Amino acid sequence: MFGRSVCYLFIPLVFTLMGGCNQPDAISLSKTTAVEPAKPSTLEQSPFPLPSSILTEVNKPSDSPEDVEPSTASYEEPAIDIAFAGDVMFDWSIRDTLQKHGVHYPFEQVKHEILKADFAFMNLETAITDRTDKFPGQLFYIKSDANTLDGIKVAGFDLVSIANNHVLDYKVEGLMDTMKALDEKGIPYVGAGVDAHAAYSSKEVIIKGKKFRFLAFSRFLPSEEWYARENRPGMASGYQLDKVISTITEQKEDADYLIVYLHWGVEKTNTPAKYQKEYVKQMVEAGADSIVGSHPHWLQGFEYYNEKPVAYSLGNFLFPSYVRGHDAETGILHMTFKGKEIKMSFSPYFIKNDQIIKVDEQAKVDRYHYLMSISYDVAIDEAGNIVNQRNPK
Numbered sequence: 001m002f003g004r005s006v007c008y009l010f011i012p013l014v015f016t017l018m019g020g021c022n023q024p025d026a027i028s029l030s031k032t033t034a035v036e037p038a039k040p041s042t043l044e045q046s047p048f049p050l051p052s053s054i055l056t057e058v059n060k061p062s063d064s065p066e067d068v069e070p071s072t073a074s075y076e077e078p079a080i081d082i083a084f085a086g087d088v089m090f091d092w093s094i095r096d097t098l099q100k101h102g103v104h105y106p107f108e109q110v111k112h113e114i115l116k117a118d119f120a121f122m123n124l125e126t127a128i129t130d131r132t133d134k135f136p137g138q139l140f141y142i143k144s145d146a147n148t149l150d151g152i153k154v155a156g157f158d159l160v161s162i163a164n165n166h167v168l169d170y171k172v173e174g175l176m177d178t179m180k181a182l183d184e185k186g187i188p189y190v191g192a193g194v195d196a197h198a199a200y201s202s203k204e205v206i207i208k209g210k211k212f213r214f215l216a217f218s219r220f221l222p223s224e225e226w227y228a229r230e231n232r233p234g235m236a237s238g239y240q241l242d243k244v245i246s247t248i249t250e251q252k253e254d255a256d257y258l259i260v261y262l263h264w265g266v267e268k269t270n271t272p273a274k275y276q277k278e279y280v281k282q283m284v285e286a287g288a289d290s291i292v293g294s295h296p297h298w299l300q301g302f303e304y305y306n307e308k309p310v311a312y313s314l315g316n317f318l319f320p321s322y323v324r325g326h327d328a329e330t331g332i333l334h335m336t337f338k339g340k341e342i343k344m345s346f347s348p349y350f351i352k353n354d355q356i357i358k359v360d361e362q363a364k365v366d367r368y369h370y371l372m373s374i375s376y377d378v379a380i381d382e383a384g385n386i387v388n389q390r391n392p393k
């Protein structure tokens with residue numbers, strides 16, 4: 001959508017009650033598929049519109065060179081570029097800025113990069129509501145107007161995570177308003193829903209003939225009341241690792257690639273907490289093909305765990321004008337999927353006066369050095385390519 005050649009399917013998950021018994025035997029795995037209306041596509045169709053099961057056969061590496069016949073027998077895996085960004089909100093100083101300059105203004109210097117990706121995914125760290133009744137006990141409350149979603153669309157984002165510690169700032173009613181606004185604007189979302197069934201569902205997207213599934217969880221929430229339950233709207237909680245793992249395992253089953261976006265970690269730190277390393281290990285072993293995080297407000301390092309890319313925190317992407325220093329350092333993470341190989345690269349930007357702005361070449365190099373220093377066994381070259389040093393080819 002938004003000018004890209006992708007189509008959406010919504011795949012509800014069979015779930016069990018949070019914290020309840022989760023034995024696979026007890027679950028009836030009926031992946032009912034409700035097909036959303038086809039989105040208009042202006043790009044050409046995939047050159048490889050084969051079912052993934054057939055693609056797998058076609059793509060098996062040839063044992064002998066003579067098997068390869070150019071243009072007929074050979075098949076090159078498509079390279080698929082997915083762009084990821086961190087936390088976005090439109091409250092406080094951004095309200096005035098949007099009034100003055102329009103909802104597209106924050107993304108004007110970065111949208112070219114988002115639009116050229118095949119797909120783009122970010123975290124919407126705000127309720128979309130005008131309610132005033134607040135969930136008690138939060139340090140900050142964040143809400144944004146529905147028209148701000150037009151800015152997100154025009155910037156080129158195709159999917160948002162609403163699994164985070166602010167979408168329920170204005171209670172369940174605020175969450176319901178948020179989902180309604182996203183539905184009305186035609187922006188798909190993951191990570192929360194009208195019940196646990198919806199909240200733990202993945203979003204399935206076919207890109208260049210490959211089946212991607214996207215999941216989102218929040219491992220930072222102010223209250224268990226925010227968890228989605230059988231008959232209650234809420235978040236996909238990341239606190240129950242066994243639930244996260246069982247969801248990943250099930251959703252990976254018939255997907256070419258499974259992407260997990262997690263809201264987690266410790267604010268104002270540049271390294272992941274110990275539990276996050278354990279999560280990564282288990283999520284990759286369960287079938288996650290890439291893991292992207294946010295919430296700490298700061299960028300954190302990168303890693304390839306068993307050759308699967310991990311970005312621990314993408315920091316803020318659009319936060320109000322008070323942000324300075326590490327709070328204002330942001331960027332676009334690209335993951336390029338080609339067959340079994342998944343590569344990362346990063347483009348640094350900076351948040352200034354409610355806009356995501358370009359940085360000069362020296363600032364880019366400095367940022368790469370810094371990011372390399374807080375990453376795990378990766379090198380970052382001057383083009384921003386994040387190269388795995390753990391298993392060099």
Ligand SMILES: [Zn+2]
Binds near residue numbers: 165220263
């Ligand atoms: Zn957060």
